[in-house]
Every structure is written in structure tokens, then in C-alpha cells.
Amino acid sequence: MTAFNTIPNIPESLLATLQTLNFTTMTEIQEKSISPILEGKDILAQSKTGSGKTLAFGIPAVIKTDVGKNRPQTIIITPTRELAEQVAAELRKIAAYKPNLKILTLYGGVPLRAQADSLAKGAHILIGTPGRIQDHLAKETLTLESINTLVLDEADRMLDMGFYDEIVKIASNMPKKKQTLLFSATFPHKIETLAKKLLKEPLIVKVDTVQEKAKINELVYETEDKFKTLNALIQSYKPESLLVFCNTKAEVISLTDKLHRRGHSVIDIHGDLDQRERNEAVILFSNRSKRIMVATDVASRGLDIKDISLVINYDLPFDKEVYTHRIGRTGRADATGMAISFYGPRDSEKCSWITSQAQKAEAKELRVDATFKMISNFDTLCLNGGKKTKLRAGDILGTFCKEIGIENSQIGKITITDTKSYIALHHTVVDRVFKALKKVKIKKKKYVAWVL
Known part of the structure; x- marks a missing residue:
């Protein structure tokens, strides 16, 4: 592991800030990316969630910001509001050494006018979702001619959500000589197409592209009664925290209600909640006021909660990439975790790609404590x-x-x-x-x- 102080010309005050945040050595993605980014190179990086990529592009963004120029210099585009807030929180921590550096988030669920007022006052680093950035460009409350660096975070997710045209259009409003950094957990064909469109002779960095088997124990249970199996698992494993994924909002609401009636401390999160409700749901789960979170895939990325001990796919995800991101909520950084998926007798072909890498388990082998409930203190x-x-x-x-x-x-x-x-x-x-x-x-x- 290489120390941050090996980065050429890194400010001593930034090193001190990183030290107070307990960041002393770089992760692999940071070690391979930070110096080339500071040199001005375009980067095409493949790295899974939790690998430290936010600091990989965040540290150079903060270092290169000229606070004497009160206009946007870096723009970071993310697929979700949650990820935008997470990235902003991380960057504000490391930017503490640099007085007057302003970081502004731009996403839906918040009045456009309030964001426009903040933009009018000036900001150095912008972090937002494609749709809301487009809104501001259309209303001319945002101009991007001063942008030096464009960062696309979790670009594969943005393309899955249909934002290819929006990203290209947003980029067309920036100087051609800008630096572009594209970070993605996977490299599907659409990512290669976008990279050819936006990046110039990029340095290709690939790290942590395979889920570490030793860190996440993957199991599958065949069941005809998912709720009964879920209860058995809760009362057998007795996890400190549990994240359950469903495919639809209706299933999330129904399952949350069932678990609540069973006496568990549970909260849900899905796309129909407003921003305040979503933020507070994440806070309640991360501070252990709620021990179970039931979520749609709105939470499979950008959910920065440490020490989730168990992830359960109550509904099978639609593809392997979604599965990878769901189970990546556990076993983060140096921790270990467990991921469990349910499938029915008719789903065996649908989930063959899961059963090929996960161990099949039997519910009848569980030692159930019928009195146990996941109640928060x-x-x-x-x-x-x-x-x-x-x-x-x-x-x-x-x-x-x-x-x-x-x-x-x-x-x-x-x-x-x-x-x-x-x-x-x-x-x-x-x-x-x-x-x-x-x-x-x-x-x-x-x-x-x-x-x-």
C-alpha cells in the first residue's frame, strides 16, 4: 500500500486533513489514477463500488481548484441524487484544508430556483444528475464554458438509465480541451462508445473488477415462500443490519409493512419518496435507529453505509450487473459480508449465473430462534x-x-x-x-x- 505523501507536490495541509480522516494509504484505484489525473490525462477506469474511486477523482479536483476564480471548474455527473450527496460529502471533507472552496449539488427533488440562486453566487465544483444539469442549462442558470474537468461517476448506471444523449449534450457545452474522467463498474459496449465520443487517448485503469470471494459469502435459497424464508434467515443469522432488495416499489412497501408487523425496526426507500424522506431513511438506517432497510435499486448504488452485515435479494435482480452492485453494499473496504438470493422452482434458468458462483443452501438447516426480532436500541x-x-x-x-x-x-x-x-x-x-x-x-x- 502506497502512502498519500508519495503523490508529487501534494499540499502538506491536504495530507494533514487526510490524516485526520484516517486516510493514510491509497487504494489501488487511487494509486493508479491520482497522479495521471493531476498530470492532465483522460482516464477510463473500471472499479467496483467501495474501491475508493471518489477520492481518486476528488483529490485532484480539490487540488486543481483555483478558489480565486469564482466559477465552476469541475463538474461531476452521477446517476442518482444519493450518489451526488455522497460524493459531495466526501469532497467537502477533504476540501476543508482549502478555505472558500464551494461545492454545489444539482439534482431533482429540490426547487430549481434555490439551486439557481446558489449558482448565481458562484461555485467551484458541481456535482449533479444529468436531468437536473440539463434543466439548468436549458434555463440558462448554468454555463459550463469554464469547466476544466468532467467526471462521469458510475457511467454504466447512467447509460442503463438512458442518459447517453444527455451526457453527450452536457459535454458539448464545455470546452473541447477539458479533461474527462470516466469511472464505471463494468465496461459494456455502450461505455466503449461513450468513451470514444468523449475521451482523448485515455489511460485505461482496471482494478477490483472481480468481486472478492473471500470478502462476500454468496448463498442462494430455493423457496416457494420467500417471506417465511426471510424470517427464518433473520432469526438464524441475527444480523446487526440487513438490506433487502425488491424489484418494485409495491413489493418494497408491502414487505416493509409485513416486517414492521412482525416487530422489526424497518424502513423503506424507493423512487417515489421525496428527497427529504430518502435522506432521512438513509440516516435512520446508517445510525442504527432502523436495523432493516427494504429498497428498490434506487439504493443499489450511491448508498454509502458502512458495516451492512447482510444483503438479501428478495427478488432476483434483472441482470448480473445489478446483482454485483446490490451485493457490493456489504463487504466494503476491509470488511467481510454475506449476500443471499432467493429463487423459486421456476427461476432456475433465470438465475443460473447466480447459482454458478454462489453456494446453494437449505432453509431446513437453519437454527431458528423464534423469539428474535431486529429491534433497535x-x-x-x-x-x-x-x-x-x-x-x-x-x-x-x-x-x-x-x-x-x-x-x-x-x-x-x-x-x-x-x-x-x-x-x-x-x-x-x-x-x-x-x-x-x-x-x-x-x-x-x-x-x-x-x-x-
């Missing part, structure tokens, strides 16, 4: 203040421990967005904190609190 308290009111995790932690008298161990993950703060609290102290906040101030200011 945490609830989430929300405050009506965040980054824009200068609220920090340390402020919240200090007030809760010193002023209200809560033990540090009773406070879980704290997530702070622009306008809200989400605090996971042990369920035994939630009411106490909620009542205390009607009188207690944080940084000399009263905040409205509610329980999600």
Missing part, C-alpha cells in the same frame, strides 16, 4: 439547525453530556446537514433529552427538537 432526535447555523457535533455532544447529563455511551451517530441535525439516542433517554431541550440552549440558542 436507538431512536433519532432531529434539531432544526445545522451547518448553516454553525452547529457542530461537538456542540451537541457537549450540551447533551454536560448540560443534560446524558452518558456519552447513550449517544450514537450524529449527522449534520445544512439545515438539520440528526442524533441517534438510546431509547431510554430520548424523552429526557427532548424535554430538556425546551429549556436548554446549544451555543446560546434554543433549537426545536422532534423525534423521527
Whole structure:
């Protein structure tokens, strides 16, 4: 493993920031990409989710940004709102060493006018989805003539969603001499076509293209009653966290309701939820207030939640690429994980590509604890203040421990967005904190609190 300090001319202040974020050595995709990107080369990179590709293009983007020029210099296009937010969060962390660097997200589910106002004030790095970027170009609230670098993140997913023409059209609004970086988990023919259209003599980088067998234990269960088998697996494996994939919104809602009635801490996520609901669903699952998430493939990419111990394909995915991305939610970074798929007696041909690489298991061999339920010990308290009111995790932690008298161990993950703060609290102290906040101030200011 190569250290970040081997990157030529990397600023010492950036190294210090990376150190505080516990980034000391580069992943393979970072080691092979960062220096060539800094040299100005176009990159065509194949790397699976969780390999560290965000920093592979994010570090050069931050280093090369000239904050003295208050206009967009890098634009990163992602397939989903969730991935746009995830990338923005990572880049804001590493950009902390560079004062006044502005990162702006552009995606649907948020008023266009609010984003237009932010664009008018200036931004250096833009991160967004193809549809919303097109909206801004059409309304002339966004111009791209100052873009130096175009990044296409999870390009295969964007092409699967039908965004080829939009991507080409967006790129046509940028200078021809721009640098283009294309990152994709797979290299289907459509990716090769797009690469020939947009990239100039790219350096081809391929890493982590095969799922590591030792990291993810893949199993398949043949079953005629998927819900019964799901319950047996939950009560046998007793996972800390569980992500279940269904193919349709209706199935997600139905299964979530069934699991809730069984007494499990469960939440769903699908495309019909608005942005606030989707964001809060991810927060509740990542901070362990909900231990099960039931999702459509809207969550198979761009869902940055560490330590998901078990992924279950309740419905078989439509193709191998979707399967790869679903199971890639577990076994991330240095962790190990398990992925289980269900199929019916009539599905054997449909899932032969799964059964050829996964081990077949029998439900009758499970040791079921019928009393077990995936119940969370945490609830989430929300405050009506965040980054824009200068609220920090340390402020919240200090007030809760010193002023209200809560033990540090009773406070879980704290997530702070622009306008809200989400605090996971042990369920035994939630009411106490909620009542205390009607009188207690944080940084000399009263905040409205509610329980999600």
C-alpha cells in the first residue's frame, strides 16, 4: 500500500486533513489514477463500488481548484441524487484544508430556483444528475464554458438509465480541451462508445473488477415462500443490519409493512419518496435507529453505509450487473459480508449465473430462534439547525453530556446537514433529552427538537 505523501507536490495541509480522516494509504484505484489525473490525462477506469474511486477523482479536483476564480471548474455527473450527496460529502471533507472552496449539488427533488440562486453566487465544483444539469442549462442558470474537468461517476448506471444523449449534450457545452474522467463498474459496449465520443487517448485503469470471494459469502435459497424464508434467515443469522432488495416499489412497501408487523425496526426507500424522506431513511438506517432497510435499486448504488452485515435479494435482480452492485453494499473496504438470493422452482434458468458462483443452501438447516426480532436500541432526535447555523457535533455532544447529563455511551451517530441535525439516542433517554431541550440552549440558542 502506497502512502498519500508519495503523490508529487501534494499540499502538506491536504495530507494533514487526510490524516485526520484516517486516510493514510491509497487504494489501488487511487494509486493508479491520482497522479495521471493531476498530470492532465483522460482516464477510463473500471472499479467496483467501495474501491475508493471518489477520492481518486476528488483529490485532484480539490487540488486543481483555483478558489480565486469564482466559477465552476469541475463538474461531476452521477446517476442518482444519493450518489451526488455522497460524493459531495466526501469532497467537502477533504476540501476543508482549502478555505472558500464551494461545492454545489444539482439534482431533482429540490426547487430549481434555490439551486439557481446558489449558482448565481458562484461555485467551484458541481456535482449533479444529468436531468437536473440539463434543466439548468436549458434555463440558462448554468454555463459550463469554464469547466476544466468532467467526471462521469458510475457511467454504466447512467447509460442503463438512458442518459447517453444527455451526457453527450452536457459535454458539448464545455470546452473541447477539458479533461474527462470516466469511472464505471463494468465496461459494456455502450461505455466503449461513450468513451470514444468523449475521451482523448485515455489511460485505461482496471482494478477490483472481480468481486472478492473471500470478502462476500454468496448463498442462494430455493423457496416457494420467500417471506417465511426471510424470517427464518433473520432469526438464524441475527444480523446487526440487513438490506433487502425488491424489484418494485409495491413489493418494497408491502414487505416493509409485513416486517414492521412482525416487530422489526424497518424502513423503506424507493423512487417515489421525496428527497427529504430518502435522506432521512438513509440516516435512520446508517445510525442504527432502523436495523432493516427494504429498497428498490434506487439504493443499489450511491448508498454509502458502512458495516451492512447482510444483503438479501428478495427478488432476483434483472441482470448480473445489478446483482454485483446490490451485493457490493456489504463487504466494503476491509470488511467481510454475506449476500443471499432467493429463487423459486421456476427461476432456475433465470438465475443460473447466480447459482454458478454462489453456494446453494437449505432453509431446513437453519437454527431458528423464534423469539428474535431486529429491534433497535436507538431512536433519532432531529434539531432544526445545522451547518448553516454553525452547529457542530461537538456542540451537541457537549450540551447533551454536560448540560443534560446524558452518558456519552447513550449517544450514537450524529449527522449534520445544512439545515438539520440528526442524533441517534438510546431509547431510554430520548424523552429526557427532548424535554430538556425546551429549556436548554446549544451555543446560546434554543433549537426545536422532534423525534423521527
